[in-house]
Amino acid sequence: MPVNFIGYIGFNNTSEIHAGTRSRALDTQYVRDALDVQEKGGFDRVLIPFGSNSPESQIVAAYGAALTMRLGFLVAHRPGFTQPTLAARQLATLDQLSRGRVAVHIITGGADSEMARDGDVGTTKAERYARSDEYLDILRQEWTARTPFDHDGKFYHIRQAFSSLHPQNLPVFFGGTSPEAIEVAGRHADVYATWGESLDATRDVVTRVRAAAARHGRRIGFSLSLRPVIADTEAVAWKRAAEIEEQVRANREAEGLPITGHRPPNDGSLRLLETAKRNRQDTRLWTGVAALTGAAGNSTGLVGTPEQVAESLLDYYRLGIDNFLIRGFEPLEDARRYGEQLIPLVRERVAALDAQPERQAG
Template structure:
């Protein structure tokens, strides 16, 4: 199966190692440079994140699409704040204007206080996943219906809904580890997104999602998020990882943020924090930053030379991962380095592996 690479465009050239440092909230020069560098580096898409206090992801994606030719965009989108009919038309419009380069990453949201900042103070987590399920039903009807339709559900009522603009093929990415999330993923995900856990944990998640999807006659792809740390030697790479941990710790302490005793609000972060009970897993999976930050999002990585990290990624490919979402702690420089030194190796190894297929996890 083909392997796809997803990069990342934040809104400025900072990360966890820069916490507390002053920076423009939206740095257009960085966005432009990051988009062009990742297009040149062979990334298939870049993730544009969503946050309750961040710049708006679809607008940033529209800008980046206008200055690139082939780069795709994975637009993070949170159900509940926009009517699904309108969201469907917005995404379809962006897809058409970009020449079919858009996918959407549905983020249901797990932290009540973060959701409340956007005025979403009603549903609990289980209700939010039920709302996401209904939301995506309506979005997909808008994208496919040949004539006006009615919908009356638990969260939404639509009378004679119809979108004149349709996407050509707009994949839905979806993540979440709770039982409710796994069920929604089975119904709707074209690609199910996981954080970087051990091979055993990732294999278990793939089996759960495949079983859920099979109930609906579906077969999704799978994306794994990692923060690779590469250097010329393995020793230098692990030294670099230790330095990143020191920088993250210092930045969080300077900002008054905790570096231990975390209690994540969502199932995915809880799982990832349990994985971070040891600094290294499976020999090359590094969890130091996840432990310091409470496993907030994509925070684990593979460490080693480009050849070693590529081999580690191939092990995930062999159990069914066909997308890799990778980003670094020095966002622009790391994206350039991945394009030059890591992506070509993984592509070559996958091409070699595809000549002698292996059994996937079932």
């Protein structure tokens, strides 16, 4: 089973440690630099995020595909704002123009305030997952149908839909840890995406998602998101992690944002916040930033030397994680470091593990 690395194009060279930079303004020079660094660094894909205040992910992916030869793109996409037939054709067009380098990450949306900014007011989380389920049914049909089709559902009514183009290779990523989310993932996802939790918690979610997929006669891959902090020595790496925590704390205090006690709106963040009750788990899983931000998004990391972090990633690989989404707090510099020091090590160790007779027999 190969291992894949997914990087990140966050629109500008900033993160939680940079004061006064919560805007997602588009810095085109950064985008070009990030594409170059991650393509040269051996990343397989880069995630283009979606948000109600962000540049449009599909357009950024199209721009990136025109500037690269090998790098793939994981396009975050939120159902409910584009008709699924149109979205299917947009994504299939991207797939063909990029020569099969596009995947889509379906972001259903857990926060009511985030949804309302794009005009989705009054829907419940359960309704949004039901809508995503129907949306993906139509998306798949538009990608595969050889004759026009009709659809009558709760959210969409379509007559004689048909697309003249079909994707070559367009995997669907899907996340969420609520029962509704896992059921939709089991029905539709090629890859289930989750955040970096402890090994025990990750084993639990892998088991649940595999069971959901098996109920539909499917097998599924897994992606884990982490923020590695690597340095020449373990002590220096943990010192850097502590500095990152303090900078995030200072920035949030300066902006009047809560430090503790805030409750995130989605199950994935709630689950991650439980993990963050302890600053360190499993030797080098670090949850300091997750605790400070209410587990807002990808906010846990692995801390240590490249060799130590590679070994920890191998532990997750043994659980069935075959995609690692890694990004740093200094986006460009950390991506360069991962490409030089971490990704080759992990690939080497995965190849050695997979070559063992018991793995091949399994």
